[in-house]
Amino acid sequence: MIANAAERHIPFAATLVGRRELSPDTALFRVAPEPAALEQLSGFLPGQFVQLSVPGGGEVPISPADLPGEDGTLELCVRRVGQVTGLLHQAAAGQPLALRGPFGTGFPVREMTGHPALLLAGGLGIAPLRSLLLHLLRHRDQYGEITLMYGAREPGLMLFRDELVGLAAAHGLRLYLTVDFAREQAAGAYACAIGLLPDLLKGFRFDAGESYVAVCGPPPLYRCLVGELTGAGVAPERVLLSLERRMRCGIGRCCHCAIGTKLCCTDGPVFRLSEVADIPEAL
Template identity: 70%
Template sequence: MNAPLAATLTDKRELSPDTALFSIQLEEGASQALSAFIPGQFVQLSVPGGGEVPISPADVPTAGGKLDLCVRRVGHVTELLHSARTGTRLGIRGPFGTGFPIEEMAGRPVLLLAGGLGIAPLRSLLFHLLRHQEQFGQVTLMYGARQPKLMLFREELAELAGKSALRLFLTVDFAPELPTGNFSCTVGLLPDLLKGFSFDAGRSYAAVCGPPPMYRCLMQELEEAGLPPERILVSLERRMRCGVGRCCHCAIGQKLCCTDGPVFRLSDLKGIPEAL
């Protein structure tokens, strides 16, 4: 197992009461290693005194070595990260796992479906598609959250939709308060956005990431719309722990999420009852 490479926490932006976007400056060795990153892959982030945690970068690392990680406070390691100050030394290993088949998706329309924190792994794919817009077809993002204040990157997404060819659809389970800022959303579940939505299922790819209860409904809607299961890409990063296939915590049948995934084709998960 490779030793963690050095990185430094340079900025932290609160996105919701328990989630923040951390900007990390990679040192030369880590920057070189992560230059091979493909959207959908993950890194192992180590925090002094806490240990390691697998995180899917929220964007492709820049040429200057800047890496964005969207992290929810859910345990000891992430609690330490949220409490860390600018300048804290961190460790990075990776990239690990399989990413989205970018080259195969070239020239095709892409539909991204994100629920809750699932927007984080899809953000790196979204940014790649928009930065290389001439290489892909229409890009559509459907994003659902429990309520407006828990919707991550909402202002950023609204700005992207206003300046690019991105088609953006936002929804919340319920709205106890009116949305603020320059964005609007419907009230309903994410699968409801797909009902009656017209897209070229014969050519499109779909990328999906979100909480476990969301997957079955979305898979059914996508297949009923005519999208072949081999072009439905599912990120299951939530299942990982060690990140290198040793603890088997992320086993899905005979597959390991951290080495065979975290991005799977739906066709590869057929017949595995516990997969979704």
């Protein structure tokens, strides 16, 4: 039985079972939910989010960096920025946690079937896009060409770099990496360009009329990319923006996450450009 909205509002127990450091302030946490929650998590879409509680801290929204595995384990790529994420970073394997969800809209992976996909990630925006990327690659024959452009501030802050290079070699993923700043030698060692993500897109040849484009990154990135994409001929309905707002309830009750007339937690976090283009504060 699929959990209804009321059931998803109730937290279930989970345990931190492992972690991998990705950069000085960001790690990939493996979280195992209690067995009773597995069915609830089975319908997870890339781009949806969970509300994660760390005892003594509070609750934060996190978009998993991969869909739950067969054992229901979630991978959460979390940057240490404040109270709750700080407590999570201090936690060791065995730490009890709690989760609510999945919440919000995800990427329309069924509708994207048969089309090329262009994924544009800036900084920590790679977290939800990794989940989409892994889903597309696991069902490689159902999609057209898959391209990932990923920009980080500097080489040491590029998350999942080796994994992405491995996926490109094994699955024919078209991968373009760039960093804002680096000495040429350092960028060369990481096999990435130097420059901003929108620069990578300029002059990039792709089937704009057929493609779905998924974007996640810091707020200024959206403003830069949206004009490039629509100018290239991508339909606004196929420009998929994963937006972030501060949240409380996660289920459309408190209005804390309002974006004009939309709520980020229930109408989003994945919006089509056509839905938010007329909302000045959206991008």
